[in-house]
Amino acid sequence: MKMSLARIWSMYEEETKQNLRQNVLNVEENLKIMEERKKLEKELSNFKLDFANMVAEKEQAISQLGSTQIAMADLMEELEKRKMNDKTVTSIHQVFRAKAEKERDQVMQERDQVIGERDKLKQEKRKLEYMIGDLFKHKEDTKEKIRKLKGMLDDFD
Incomplete structure (x- = not known):
């Protein structure tokens, strides 16, 4: 009888130890997942800051481009006035005008490039927002698993 009780007791202790080991493994795995999530959230936060800075820089470049275009328009207007005042300098004005038009065309091309980059950044922003949504879903799934x-641990107790 004592042998049977001792055997049953040892089986019970072995089962308890095995459950505890499994619980420790589960907790360690959950801890790793939570650490990875925190790391990803930190990286995402840093990326958002970098992205916001880059967008701000691009917007500043666009505003500078706009002021450059205004200055170019003023220069073109002044050039036209000088052309009317002095017909002897017509050829020089034509050179300046051609140069200004060429510079204007370059500015327009640069503006188009900046706008294209801005559109790409907007697309990247949307992708990041989707990634954030996926991370939150993963977070909720992880919470549900926990x-x-x-609940399983409570059932064992």
């Missing part, structure tokens, strides 16, 4: 594990 709740299930906790």
Whole structure:
């Protein structure tokens, strides 16, 4: 009888130890997942800051481009006035005008490039927003797994 009780007791202790080992493994795995999530959230936060800075720089470049275009328009207007005042300098004005038009065309091309980059950045922003949504979903899934594990642990107790 004592042998049977001792055997049953040792089986019970072995089962308890095995459950505890499994619980420790589950907790360690959950800890790793939570650390990875925190790391990803930190990286995402840093990326958002970098992205916001880059967008601000691009917007500043666009505003500078706009002021450059205004200055170019003023220069063109002044050039036209000089052309009317002095017909002897017509050829020089034509050179300046051609140069200004060429510079204007370059500015327009640069503006188009900046606008294209801005559109790409907007697309990247949308992608990041989707990634954030996926991370939050993953977070909720992980929380649900933890709740299930906790429920299972509570059932064992």
